Amino acid sequence: MSGLDFCGLALAHRVINASGTFDAIAARRAFGDQVVERFPFAAYVTKTVTLEPRQGNPPPRLWEIAGGLINSIGLPNKGLREFTRSDLPQLAELPAPLIVNVMGSTREHVGELVAAFAAREDVAALELNVSCPNVATGLEFGSDPAELAGLLDHVRPLTDKPLIVKLTPNAGDVAAVARAAEAAGANALSLINTIRGMALAPGSSEPWLGGGTGGVSGPAVRAVALAQVHSVCSAVGVPIIGIGGVQRGSDALDLLHAGTELVAVGTFSG
Amino acid sequence: MSGLDFCGLALAHRVINASGTFDAIAARRAFGDQVVERFPFAAYVTKTVTLEPRQGNPPPRLWEIAGGLINSIGLPNKGLREFTRSDLPQLAELPAPLIVNVMGSTREHVGELVAAFAAREDVAALELNVSCPNVATGLEFGSDPAELAGLLDHVRPLTDKPLIVKLTPNAGDVAAVARAAEAAGANALSLINTIRGMALAPGSSEPWLGGGTGGVSGPAVRAVALAQVHSVCSAVGVPIIGIGGVQRGSDALDLLHAGTELVAVGTFSG
Amino acid sequence: MQPDRVLAPFGRRMAPITAREQFGPYVVLRCEDPGGPRPQAGQFYMLQAARRWGGGDGERPFLPRAFSVLRAPPHTDDLHFLVEDVGPGTRRLCELQPRDALLLLGPLGVGFRRPAVGRRAILVGGGVGIAPLAIWQDELATILHDQPSASPLALLGFRDHDHARGSAILSDPLFATDDGSSGHHGFVTELLADQLALEGAVEVYACGPPGMLETVRALCEAHDVPAQLALESGMACGFGACFGCVVATRHGYVRLCVDGPVLDAAELEQVA
Amino acid sequence: MQPDRVLAPFGRRMAPITAREQFGPYVVLRCEDPGGPRPQAGQFYMLQAARRWGGGDGERPFLPRAFSVLRAPPHTDDLHFLVEDVGPGTRRLCELQPRDALLLLGPLGVGFRRPAVGRRAILVGGGVGIAPLAIWQDELATILHDQPSASPLALLGFRDHDHARGSAILSDPLFATDDGSSGHHGFVTELLADQLALEGAVEVYACGPPGMLETVRALCEAHDVPAQLALESGMACGFGACFGCVVATRHGYVRLCVDGPVLDAAELEQVA
Numbered sequence A, B: 001m002s003g004l005d006f007c008g009l010a011l012a013h014r015v016i017n018a019s020g021t022f023d024a025i026a027a028r029r030a031f032g033d034q035v036v037e038r039f040p041f042a043a044y045v046t047k048t049v050t051l052e053p054r055q056g057n058p059p060p061r062l063w064e065i066a067g068g069l070i071n072s073i074g075l076p077n078k079g080l081r082e083f084t085r086s087d088l089p090q091l092a093e094l095p096a097p098l099i100v101n102v103m104g105s106t107r108e109h110v111g112e113l114v115a116a117f118a119a120r121e122d123v124a125a126l127e128l129n130v131s132c133p134n135v136a137t138g139l140e141f142g143s144d145p146a147e148l149a150g151l152l153d154h155v156r157p158l159t160d161k162p163l164i165v166k167l168t169p170n171a172g173d174v175a176a177v178a179r180a181a182e183a184a185g186a187n188a189l190s191l192i193n194t195i196r197g198m199a200l201a202p203g204s205s206e207p208w209l210g211g212g213t214g215g216v217s218g219p220a221v222r223a224v225a226l227a228q229v230h231s232v233c234s235a236v237g238v239p240i241i242g243i244g245g246v247q248r249g250s251d252a253l254d255l256l257h258a259g260t261e262l263v264a265v266g267t268f269s270g
Numbered sequence C, D: 001m002q003p004d005r006v007l008a009p010f011g012r013r014m015a016p017i018t019a020r021e022q023f024g025p026y027v028v029l030r031c032e033d034p035g036g037p038r039p040q041a042g043q044f045y046m047l048q049a050a051r052r053w054g055g056g057d058g059e060r061p062f063l064p065r066a067f068s069v070l071r072a073p074p075h076t077d078d079l080h081f082l083v084e085d086v087g088p089g090t091r092r093l094c095e096l097q098p099r100d101a102l103l104l105l106g107p108l109g110v111g112f113r114r115p116a117v118g119r120r121a122i123l124v125g126g127g128v129g130i131a132p133l134a135i136w137q138d139e140l141a142t143i144l145h146d147q148p149s150a151s152p153l154a155l156l157g158f159r160d161h162d163h164a165r166g167s168a169i170l171s172d173p174l175f176a177t178d179d180g181s182s183g184h185h186g187f188v189t190e191l192l193a194d195q196l197a198l199e200g201a202v203e204v205y206a207c208g209p210p211g212m213l214e215t216v217r218a219l220c221e222a223h224d225v226p227a228q229l230a231l232e233s234g235m236a237c238g239f240g241a242c243f244g245c246v247v248a249t250r251h252g253y254v255r256l257c258v259d260g261p262v263l264d265a266a267e268l269e270q271v272a
């Protein structure tokens, strides 16, 4: 089987995991070393890492819908320091390049994260999760082209590693955001992240999810993902990682046919 | 059963149809006068009417997904003149107030449609479908607050009838668009219209739908609809018509609980 | 608030399945529809399983599916349908057994019109497209009971021997198989061409895959013979509401569910 | 491109159903899992029907569902599960018959720990929450075969007479029904309170609805008796990947699927 080159990373094939839905450390604990020996993904993307530890949202965090789910996990994670100390060495044992997904609510926070992982040899690339509002402007980094360009202007100089920008689908014109990311130096783009959704507790007017709203994923978002991926593939020249509702081989092929280099599996790999 | 007042329209209950999915004339032809005698909706919303006749998109126009469908119907209709001549008299026989849904690609076009129906006694209210790009600016009327305000500034003075603005879900910040519509004089808002989606012909990289992309509707969009409806209900004071994936009574109740005055049934009524 | 106003279309009703028969890969479902109007040949129903519609491949089906009425025996409430498993919706229907039920809506659309006086009917069916021809054969027999010489000719085409078991559904058909495993070796349209060469005063009634229908259309055009084609197209509502099922004709798009499914071949530039 | 890389989680496997039994509203499914590791009492599996998962109410289920292992008879490959129909997922599982199959993932999570030396086990189950107590009763019997006097006491609570048929699943239980239609009239926690008043050197193992578990927790706290509670929470992955199943403890959120489902009552401020 011939490999392929993705932004300088040598990958064995075109299928990777999506951030936050396949925890390789948990999987190894549950299923043993077969997880490493028969690792299914061509690269491993971590759950989002933030500067400080986060508890995540109050439960319930899951609501099931037709062909998918809404989650309001809220990005629980150990924070940069503890992630680097305890998780990174374990993840470095995986037989696939490591892509660390990071998020912050100021340019400086994201910059600190990028600089920290830029210094690590065991990290092959960074993915920026930009579905977070900028605490200074209130605008979501990922839904506004100018916000995103400003963020990338700040962090791009901090590393030579490939920067993958993970776009949010909750934008009026995703292609415009994609073009801004490319112009500001993103090496690749990934999409889609989850689509904002909500459920009420049965028979009540209270939100079911502890976080109020959540993000929709799974086969239910496949058609929307494909439309956004298709429009971004036509808008930019950098390689794209297609994400959204991949469950069968034909779903992955659809994203590749739409023009992506790689495909990531989220909900269905969990 | 006590009625209710919606922008001055006396309605028997809270459930109406969504534009374009229940053709009362076709239903009467297929199922007879029971359609009129046991009319299920508290008001009747027409399919979108444009100034000139439209053929609509080339087939295929439908693609089925998990719990829903993507359509690229492309707003075929007879155009203002023929609609007024042949359809309006038949629709006036329905035992429910008539809401005419209109769309145009310039302010002037929409203005002509609004003025024409303003003069008709058999029309109770107008719904503006603003999911169309302004041919002058290229921006979708419904995804940009300033575009929408400009459109309403133009058409608001042309009628005393209630103007309902039907918002598109394909916007970064639907609440901002909703606030702009309210400020510019909309009497009510309806949402969601379909979400942009796509499918490829099996095994190919060609779009399945004749229109390239289409709009996703049905239970598959329910969670996204509820999140948008909820956020718009908190953002504005005008009454809201909640639309999106209503199939069971509990789905309608969820939208009412989220704060809507009325609920419209689309795909499931077809 | 009246949640029960959230209704399925007018006239959708439950029809218990009374029998299930298999002809090679084809399943005949019989059901009882006591309330419903009796259908005409060429009309169709939107069907779904009353339970468990969904959860198949790709979490589908969601929409009901269109099926020609195969037979509607006079003086009964029975409706027969012919189903071939080609995807999640037909698979679910093929699984149904007596005591299960269908949800049905119909009869819908415009069926076949009688042949012009003096013209013999030739029925041309391909695969599962034989369905509307069975009831049409029944009806023509009634209409023409006093003119046995005008009795229609049925030409059927199937992929192979196994599919050709479906030929038992019509009376006295001639049939062809693509692989020659039974009947004429070749396409049913070859049988039609032979027949058109022999006999001019005919009217053709055809249903089958698009390629077959296009050949039928072109042959009939060449022989200046009128033809009525029962077409297929993806449908959502089945009664003219959604404009989802259009096909291109010489006069623009028409909704197949209300203006068809039977169209005059002369209306079509070609069958796409 | 390797479409077959689009895989379900490691270790998900097919387990044919070998038997189905009904106890009032509860269904016991037995299946064979020859490849899988043997479970411990209190562990669980993520289950789904191998076919037709989906298409129920609201087009669900989509995710697999968590089920405690009810029994795993030694020297066999058998796994038993107890299922109560409370929604689209459990409904589908309750429909399954021998010759159908489950897709299963497990055993998962952390089960019950042995009682401290000198403490007698009291098993307290409410409704379908009796499931993990059955295998625990089996295991304790083996562990304690040389100390028959320490044999655990099982206290079960059910809604009504019909549900109380589930009491036949454990050995020699005392039981209560909410409506008094059989057994003690009242809550199983009243039986527990009586017992705690009589006997101090006990360790409580409980599984049931949140309200019941909270009463158990508070009672055990008041009597300074250790308790292990098998909790429930909505799960997506079942193995620690998604962080969807967290419950609040005195030390913050823990993932019930890997840090539970059995938690020390002392860890919890209250059962929510």
Ligand SMILES: Cc1cc2nc3c(=O)[nH]c(=O)nc-3n(C[C@H](O)[C@H](O)[C@H](O)COP(=O)(O)OP(=O)(O)OC[C@H]3O[C@@H](n4cnc5c(N)ncnc54)[C@H](O)[C@@H]3O)c2cc1C
Pocket (backbone or CB within 6 Å): B062, B063, B064, B065, C044, C061, C065, C066, C067, C068, C069, C081, C082, C083, C084, C085, C086, C087, C088, C089, C090, C091, C128, C131, C132, C231, C232, C233, C234, C235, C261
């Ligand atoms: C008037 C009429 C009468 C008919 N009569 C009969 C009959 O008597 N007997 C019979 O067996 N059939 C009949 N059909 C055809 C039948 O309706 C279809 O075979 C059926 O709808 C297929 O559904 P499915 O779920 O099994 O397959 P699908 O998966 O829906 O596949 C069927 C075809 O639809 C397309 N398709 C595939 N995936 C999708 C998707 N996601 N969304 C949209 N399209 C898709 C492809 O072209 C595919 O080949 C009739 C159709 C019409 C319009």
Ligand SMILES: Cc1cc2nc3c(=O)[nH]c(=O)nc-3n(C[C@H](O)[C@H](O)[C@H](O)COP(=O)(O)OP(=O)(O)OC[C@H]3O[C@@H](n4cnc5c(N)ncnc54)[C@H](O)[C@@H]3O)c2cc1C
Pocket (backbone or CB within 6 Å): A062, A063, A064, A065, D044, D061, D065, D066, D067, D068, D069, D081, D082, D083, D084, D085, D086, D087, D088, D089, D090, D091, D128, D131, D132, D231, D232, D233, D234, D235, D261
């Ligand atoms: C560790 C563990 C062990 C278990 N062991 C057993 C067992 O042995 N036997 C047994 O019968 N059950 C057991 N359960 C419970 C079982 O997993 C649930 O009853 C099952 O998941 C319900 O699925 P459902 O589709 O039937 O019902 P659902 O419709 O999923 O409803 C179940 C509950 O989930 C909530 N809910 C409703 N709709 C939704 C939605 N759309 N999305 C998310 N939540 C919703 C509500 O609170 C509802 O009461 C166990 C649970 C856990 C966590």
Ligand SMILES: Cc1cc2nc3c(=O)[nH]c(=O)nc-3n(C[C@H](O)[C@H](O)[C@H](O)COP(=O)(O)O)c2cc1C
Pocket (backbone or CB within 6 Å): A018, A019, A020, A021, A047, A048, A071, A073, A075, A101, A129, A166, A192, A193, A194, A216, A217, A218, A219, A221, A243, A244, A245, A246, A264, A265, A266, A267, A268, D242, D244
């Ligand atoms: C439970 C869950 C947790 C997720 N966590 C993250 C995360 O930490 N960071 C991130 O960038 N995306 C996260 N996502 C989004 C996924 O990476 C992916 O973009 C999305 O789920 C769409 O793909 P899918 O339909 O295959 O699931 C999460 C999704 C789910 C369902």
Ligand SMILES: Cc1cc2nc3c(=O)[nH]c(=O)nc-3n(C[C@H](O)[C@H](O)[C@H](O)COP(=O)(O)O)c2cc1C
Pocket (backbone or CB within 6 Å): B018, B019, B020, B021, B047, B048, B071, B073, B075, B101, B129, B166, B192, B193, B194, B216, B217, B218, B219, B221, B243, B244, B245, B246, B264, B265, B266, B267, B268, C242, C244
């Ligand atoms: C086949 C079809 C045709 C539609 N045509 C129109 C239309 O002409 N004008 C319009 O404003 N919305 C149109 N819509 C959108 C619906 O009115 C509704 O906003 C959307 O389908 C979401 O509701 P649902 O999930 O209940 O279908 C159409 C939707 C469908 C499925």
Ligand code: FES
Pocket (backbone or CB within 6 Å): C234, C235, C236, C237, C238, C239, C240, C241, C242, C243, C244, C245, C246, C255, C256, C257, C258
């Ligand atoms: S199927 Fe809806 S118009 Fe024909």
Ligand code: FES
Pocket (backbone or CB within 6 Å): D234, D235, D236, D237, D238, D239, D240, D241, D242, D243, D244, D245, D246, D255, D256, D257, D258
């Ligand atoms: S269910 Fe996914 S972490 Fe527990």
